[in-house]
Amino acid sequence: MQIRGLRHLVVGVVLCLGVVGCSNNAKHGGKNGAYGSSAQGAGEGAGFASDDAARDMMAKRKIYFDYDRSEIHQQDYEIVYAHAEYLKQNPNRRIRVEGHTDENGSREYNVALGERRSRSVADALMSQGVSGNQIATVSFGKEKPDSLGHTAEDKALNRRAVIVYEE
Numbered sequence: 001m002q003i004r005g006l007r008h009l010v011v012g013v014v015l016c017l018g019v020v021g022c023s024n025n026a027k028h029g030g031k032n033g034a035y036g037s038s039a040q041g042a043g044e045g046a047g048f049a050s051d052d053a054a055r056d057m058m059a060k061r062k063i064y065f066d067y068d069r070s071e072i073h074q075q076d077y078e079i080v081y082a083h084a085e086y087l088k089q090n091p092n093r094r095i096r097v098e099g100h101t102d103e104n105g106s107r108e109y110n111v112a113l114g115e116r117r118s119r120s121v122a123d124a125l126m127s128q129g130v131s132g133n134q135i136a137t138v139s140f141g142k143e144k145p146d147s148l149g150h151t152a153e154d155k156a157l158n159r160r161a162v163i164v165y166e167e
Contacts, residue, residue, distance in 0.1 A: 057078060102156075103158070120161070
């Protein structure tokens, strides 16, 4: 039952992106750097800005992980698929996938875990047809937290991989 729903979701996203890709009135906007101000903005070329759902999905750049895990949650594959479609349509674009962890554990362990998280996202993108030449991975371990607090919620925000489009 879940696979059937996921299949429908993937088909819907692909169809939506295909229709949006035919648009020629792309606009730049959004937050988290989804659509840069440069002529090579992440939303340019595929016309994502003309479709709210595709633009919203492209604006999402963070994939969150469970404690001490590097597997992508099922619901986050929608984000990965949207970026994969964009990258396939724009083969000159490059991304960096940054892996991050919470403060628990040694520096060495967290660098390795961050690398597994960034590789997990990179592998998922490549499984959708994105060229490995378009993707670089890096791990920051616990060195660049999103949240400086020490609560469970703060730590959960730091267990992430971030998709960063290169200029």
